[in-house]
Amino acid sequence: MHEVALCQNAFEIIEQHAKQNHAQRVTGVWLELSAVSCVEESAVHFCFDIICRNTLAQGAMLHVSTVPAQAQCRDCQRTVQITQFEAGCPHCGSRNLHVDSSSSMQVKQIEVE
Secondary structure (H helix, E strand, O other): HHHHHHHHHHHHHHHHHHHHHHOOOOEEEEEEEEEOOOOHHHHHHHHHHOOOOOOOOOOOEEEEEEOOEEEEEOOOEEEEOOOOOOOOOOOOOOOOOOEEEEOOEEEEEEEOO
């Protein structure tokens, strides 16, 4: 379950930024998942709640959105967006795509008090 590691990394980022800004409490977190990340949103919510227990982010409202992934078509050389691994290039129909999965989950916004 790689959601645990992803949430732990996200929490470290959240905690660092909250402390840098002298926050007393984190009240909201916005995460963005890649459509091809193979990350289960329900598992992210579960893991996030556990990791944030007894921290300044305990009880923070977690907002998760899914965004298309970027891919490079090896046949027509275009950069395209895909929402699933089985997708073909919307320009030429080729399934010869190189998916950029470097950003499976990102912290997009933090709300603090």
